[in-house]
Amino acid sequence: xxxxxxxxxxxxxxxxxxxxxxxxVPLTLGLALLLAIMESVYVMTGRTVWREATxxxxxxxxxxxxxxxxxxxxxxxxxxxxxAYYSHYVGDIxxxxxxxxxxxxFFLEATFVGLFFFGWKRLSKVQHLVVTWLVALGANFSAxxxxxxxxxxxxxxxAAFNPQTMRMELTSFSEVLFxxxxxxxxxxxxxxxxxxxxxxxxxxxxxxxxxxxxxxxARRSLTVAASFGLASALSVVVLGDESGxxxxxxxxxxxxxxxxxxxxxxxxxxxxxxxxxxxxxxxTKYEIKIPWVLGLIATxxxxxxxxxxxxxxxxxxxxIRNGMAGYQWLAKEGGRPNAAVPPELxxxxxxxxxxxxxxxxxxxxENATDAQIHEAALSTIPDVPVLFWSFRIMVALGFYFIALxxxxxxxxxxxxxxxRWFLRMTMYSLPLPWVAxxxxxxxxxxxxxxxxxxxxxxxxxxxxxxxxxNVAASLAAFVLFYxxxxxxxxxxxxxxxxxxxxEEADPQASGAPVFPAPAPAQNQ
Amino acid sequence: xxxxxxxxxxxxxxxxxxxxxxxxxxxFDIGVAMLHPFIARNDAQRRVTLNAIGPVWEGNxxxxxxxxxxxxxxxxxLYAVSFSGFYLAMLLVLxxxxxxxxxxxxxxKREERGWRxxxxxxxxxxxxxxxxxxxxxxxxxxxxxxxxxxxTLRATYEGGLLGLLNPFGLxxxxxxxxxxxxxxxxxxxxxxxxxxxxxxxxxxxxAAILLVxxxxxxxxxxxxxxxxxxxxxxxxxxxxxxxxxxxxxREAGAWLDNYRAYSWMIAAPAAAYAGALVAALAFALSAxxxxxxxxxxxxxxxxxxxxxxxxPFLLPSSTHPSQSLTVWDASSSKxxxxxxxxxVIVFLxxxxxxxxxxxxxxxxxxxxxxxxxxxxxxx
Numbered sequence: 001x002x003x004x005x006x007x008x009x010x011x012x013x014x015x016x017x018x019x020x021x022x023x024x025v026p027l028t029l030g031l032a033l034l035l036a037i038m039e040s041v042y043v044m045t046g047r048t049v050w051r052e053a054t055x056x057x058x059x060x061x062x063x064x065x066x067x068x069x070x071x072x073x074x075x076x077x078x079x080x081x082x083x084a085y086y087s088h089y090v091g092d093i094x095x096x097x098x099x100x101x102x103x104x105x106f107f108l109e110a111t112f113v114g115l116f117f118f119g120w121k122r123l124s125k126v127q128h129l130v131v132t133w134l135v136a137l138g139a140n141f142s143a144x145x146x147x148x149x150x151x152x153x154x155x156x157x158x159a160a161f162n163p164q165t166m167r168m169e170l171t172s173f174s175e176v177l178f179x180x181x182x183x184x185x186x187x188x189x190x191x192x193x194x195x196x197x198x199x200x201x202x203x204x205x206x207x208x209x210x211x212x213x214x215x216x217x218a219r220r221s222l223t224v225a226a227s228f229g230l231a232s233a234l235s236v237v238v239l240g241d242e243s244g245x246x247x248x249x250x251x252x253x254x255x256x257x258x259x260x261x262x263x264x265x266x267x268x269x270x271x272x273x274x275x276x277x278x279x280x281x282x283x284t285k286y287e288i289k290i291p292w293v294l295g296l297i298a299t300x301x302x303x304x305x306x307x308x309x310x311x312x313x314x315x316x317x318x319x320i321r322n323g324m325a326g327y328q329w330l331a332k333e334g335g336r337p338n339a340a341v342p343p344e345l346x347x348x349x350x351x352x353x354x355x356x357x358x359x360x361x362x363x364x365x366e367n368a369t370d371a372q373i374h375e376a377a378l379s380t381i382p383d384v385p386v387l388f389w390s391f392r393i394m395v396a397l398g399f400y401f402i403a404l405x406x407x408x409x410x411x412x413x414x415x416x417x418x419x420r421w422f423l424r425m426t427m428y429s430l431p432l433p434w435v436a437x438x439x440x441x442x443x444x445x446x447x448x449x450x451x452x453x454x455x456x457x458x459x460x461x462x463x464x465x466x467x468x469x470n471v472a473a474s475l476a477a478f479v480l481f482y483x484x485x486x487x488x489x490x491x492x493x494x495x496x497x498x499x500x501x502x503e504e505a506d507p508q509a510s511g512a513p514v515f516p517a518p519a520p521a522q523n524q
Numbered sequence: 525x526x527x528x529x530x531x532x533x534x535x536x537x538x539x540x541x542x543x544x545x546x547x548x549x550x551x552f553d554i555g556v557a558m559l560h561p562f563i564a565r566n567d568a569q570r571r572v573t574l575n576a577i578g579p580v581w582e583g584n585x586x587x588x589x590x591x592x593x594x595x596x597x598x599x600x601x602l603y604a605v606s607f608s609g610f611y612l613a614m615l616l617v618l619x620x621x622x623x624x625x626x627x628x629x630x631x632x633k634r635e636e637r638g639w640r641x642x643x644x645x646x647x648x649x650x651x652x653x654x655x656x657x658x659x660x661x662x663x664x665x666x667x668x669x670x671x672x673x674x675x676t677l678r679a680t681y682e683g684g685l686l687g688l689l690n691p692f693g694l695x696x697x698x699x700x701x702x703x704x705x706x707x708x709x710x711x712x713x714x715x716x717x718x719x720x721x722x723x724x725x726x727x728x729x730x731a732a733i734l735l736v737x738x739x740x741x742x743x744x745x746x747x748x749x750x751x752x753x754x755x756x757x758x759x760x761x762x763x764x765x766x767x768x769x770x771x772x773x774r775e776a777g778a779w780l781d782n783y784r785a786y787s788w789m790i791a792a793p794a795a796a797y798a799g800a801l802v803a804a805l806a807f808a809l810s811a812x813x814x815x816x817x818x819x820x821x822x823x824x825x826x827x828x829x830x831x832x833x834x835x836p837f838l839l840p841s842s843t844h845p846s847q848s849l850t851v852w853d854a855s856s857s858k859x860x861x862x863x864x865x866x867x868v869i870v871f872l873x874x875x876x877x878x879x880x881x882x883x884x885x886x887x888x889x890x891x892x893x894x895x896x897x898x899x900x901x902x903x
Contacts, residue, residue, distance in 0.1 A: 080607025091600025
């Protein structure tokens with residue numbers, strides 16, 4: 001079924017390392033902000049219970065943060081190691097937000113996170129609070145810039161191909177920065193991070209309340225997390241809709257695949273709540289449809305059609321043919337110091353990316369037969385069942401989060417924690433935001449296939465020219481290494497949750513030491 | 525703002541600044557990691573070395589990440605060819621950079637002796653492997669590496685990991701290991717007291733003297749035994765970034781051309797030597813701050829030496845010298861270089877300001893007694 005060539009292995013490795021890194025990122029985003037909120041309450045009220053809460057959640061934040069830093073380095077370098085031709089082709093545009101992310105966000109977050117832990121005694125209350133807020137700010141800036149970069153892959157604006165250097169070059173940074181996909185992705189993704197942070201705090205707080213331990217800190221944490229979580233969960237779903245809308249503008253194929261919508265839906269398009277996509281017959285069986293909803297999400301209107309897979313494939317086929325002239329000119333003239341695209345080829349040049357899809361079938365694409373061009377056009381259909389189900393599970397989870405946070409918020413506003421079954425449900429909901437976040441990644445990135453840059457460069461062309469055995473070796477190393485680290489990370493988090501916060505009222509920790517410092521080693 | 529040629533020169537200089545920033549700041553983290561099992565001999569001492577970099581390693585590591593990002597943004601062909609060409613070497617470096625954060629944070633989170641000793645050695649590996657590979661990589665840059673392009677500028681690299689481990693590459697690897705060990709020792713001598721500080725000074729002095737010998741050996745070898753690269757014919761300093769339209773020759777000693785043409789560049793080797801010698805002396809005299817200053821100067825000097833010798837080459841090709849990447853044909857577009865320069869001018873001073881403030885807040889030595897008291901946060 002799979003062919004283990006460089007392309008497949010590199011894609012597997014990227015998916016594995018990105019999804020793994022994305023286990024730690026959302027929690028960092030959400031928890032950093034929750035720490036800042038709790039510490040703000042401490043500084044405003046002066047009640048030490050809030051400082052203890054901040055320090056307890058801070059310890060867990062520290063374990064998670066180390067994993068985020070460790071796995072993030074891989075991401076920054078993987079474009080060069082495994083996607084060298086992509087890096088050459090779009091580094092002029094794509095590299096800029098990554099570098100700015102380093103300058104503006106990583107430095108801020110990473111420089112102050114040390115002070116967050118080591119600065120409690122060295123800084124005044126207000127100084128330390130500022131430090132905590134700067135860590136949270138850095139984490140959010142970082143999300144902004146990486147999503148600006150990612151959005152450019154989904155919707156490559158503000159760039160043009162330069163035949164002299166044989167690559168895409170920046171024409172308008174403001175278009176890249178204000179890419180509508182970037183705006184909605186940023187809000188959607190950070191909100192998802194906030195939901196993850198809120199759920200993490202709320203679940204562990206529920207665990208403490210169920211076990212009647214640290215109830216004081218747990219109840220306060222639960223209140224903060226419930227209100228913060230409710231606002232974030234609403235924002236994820238409302239602004240997830242926004243993501244759907246922009247996908248409708250720029251990536252019609254993605255939305256058609258998410259909907260398993262083979263034929264163009266006449267306006268107002270209906271939303272498929274349930275169905276079984278059948279790839280062979282290109283139909284979706286047992287559909288349950290809600291009228292009008294998709295038209296509203298995707299076109300913000302009741303009078304525009306939403307295009308189906310088949311119509312989009314036909315359009316791709318046209319573009320593949322149209323790009324051939326530009327491709328042939330490039331093959332002859334590209335890379336010459338004075339190369340300039342003849343004006344009559346301008347339109348064709350815009351479709352060269354589509355023509356390149358044929359390269360997967362035969363290298364001399366100008367001689368492709370009609371059947372081969374059709375085959376290449378069919379390759380623009382992403383994995384329909386995976387997208388269809390990932391999207392639906394993600395959305396269902398989103399609504400579940402709203403309900404759960406709303407209930408917790410209502411209860412805590414009445415100064416209650418809820419029945420034991422409710423607390424237990426809250427506790428066991430802990431992994432769900434991660435499930436939703438990873439599914440969101442799959443919808444966004446797996447749904448972008450076969451493109452590494454939408455409509456511009458097919459994924460298989462972006463890889464490095466390296467032996468498959470090297471990629472197999474690195475993939476194996478990452479699997480082994482990351483699995484071991486995951487086990488250790490979870491075990492440590494569980495251990496520190498069990499230990500719980502150090503409270504001053506706690507006789508074991510009476511007196512000054514409020515720091516969760518490790519004990520000396522045994523046998524020394 | 526600036527013309528294309530000036531922008532390329534500025535970005536070449538900024539590449540050097542980033543490299544030096546990384547080598548000086550992250551360098552002492554790497555050095556501390558390498559010295560950790562040798563200088564610190566019981567749990568309390570190991571916690572001293574760990575906590576000497578505990579609050580600052582995250583920020584320092586960003587110099588490495590930013591280095592990657594800046595090369596990607598300003599020199600995309602260099603990023604593409606070097607990272608994919610050095611694939612397995614990069615994998616080893618990455619593993620080092622993944623291990624370091626978790627070793628620092630996880631070591632103290634359990635009490636068992638085996639747990640802690642395992643992390644101690646992984647911490648060592650996380651310093652030693654990247655230090656060695658960075659040096660080996662530079663040693664191979666000076667000799668040229670086997671790559672070429674096709675007409676679409678897709679690069680093919682014809683060597684493997686073992687090809688990098690040639691004698692000159694390994695010598696440069698030793699230079700890097702020794703240099704960063706010296707830098708780590710200098711940091712430890714400032715940030716610790718008692719046994720740890722005494723041993724740090726001893727190891728530091730040894731590393732500094734060794735570094736002088738190793739740089740001399742590598743320098744002599746570069747002069748006599750390494751065929752440098754030289755562009756012949758007219759160079760278009762503002763031409764399109766396409767490395768296929770120039771002619772390059774090779775000649776032993778060509779890496780010294782720049783020092784003959786621009787005598788001020790001799791400041792780099794002078795700083796490397798003088799810094800190491802002064803550091804050795806300062807270690808011996810227990811002048812801790814001077815040792816750190818001199819060591820940092822030496823580290824920056826070594827980084828600058830590599831850059832000055834190779835200018836305008838960034839990544840010379842041993843098999844197709846005329847396709848080598850240079851400052852004049854491997855940069856981003858003028859627009860991107862201008863934009864990124866603005867970003868650097870705005871943000872780098874801010875970064876340097878708050879980094880200095882954080883170091884100021886965290887000033888003072890980490891002592892075994894304070895860690896035992898446990899009245900502040902320690903790993």
